[in-house]
Amino acid sequence: QSQGTDCIFVKADVSSAQDCAKLVAKALERFGSVNGLVNAAALPDRGTLLDTTPELLDRMFRTNVSGPFLLMQGVVRHLTETGTTILKFYLHISCDEQKKRFQERLDDPKRQWKFSVEDLEKRTKWNDYMRAYDDLLERCTTDCSPWHVIPADQKWYRNLAIVRTI
8 A cells, every 4th residue: 555556365265166256346345346367376286297186186277277267257247347348368388489498497597596397297287288278268258358369489479469469
C-alpha cells in the first residue's frame, strides 16, 4: 500500500475448481474488477523420473497445469462479461531451443545460477508437458478470447509477433 497499490492473499487449492471460483470472487469483492492474473502456485518436481509416482505426477499436473487453467477460466469469464478485450499469448520455446539455452547457462558462469539438475529431469517429460499445454490451450480458447501461440525461440521474432497481434 505504501507503493500505491494493494493486493490480497487468499489461501486456496488451485487444483480445485470451487476454490478457484472463490478466489476470483474474493478478488472481485475486494477490488470490483480483475485486470490481470499472476499465478504463483506451483508444486515443484523434487525427484527423479524414477522417483516420481503416478500420484505425484497427477498432483503436479493438477497444481501446475489445471490450477492456472481454472484460474484463467474464472478471470476470463469475468472479463468477457464486462466487455474486456483479452489477449492471451503462449510463448512456445522448442525442445531444441530449450536444450540450447540450458547449455548456454552451463557454459556461462554468470548464468549457471539459472540452471538446476531438475531441469534435465523435467526435459524427459517434455511430451507430457506439451500434451498438457495443448489440452489447456484448447480448453481455454474461446471466440472472444483465443490463445495466440507465439514461436519464441528467437526473441526478436517473438516480440514482432506479439506487436503485430496487438
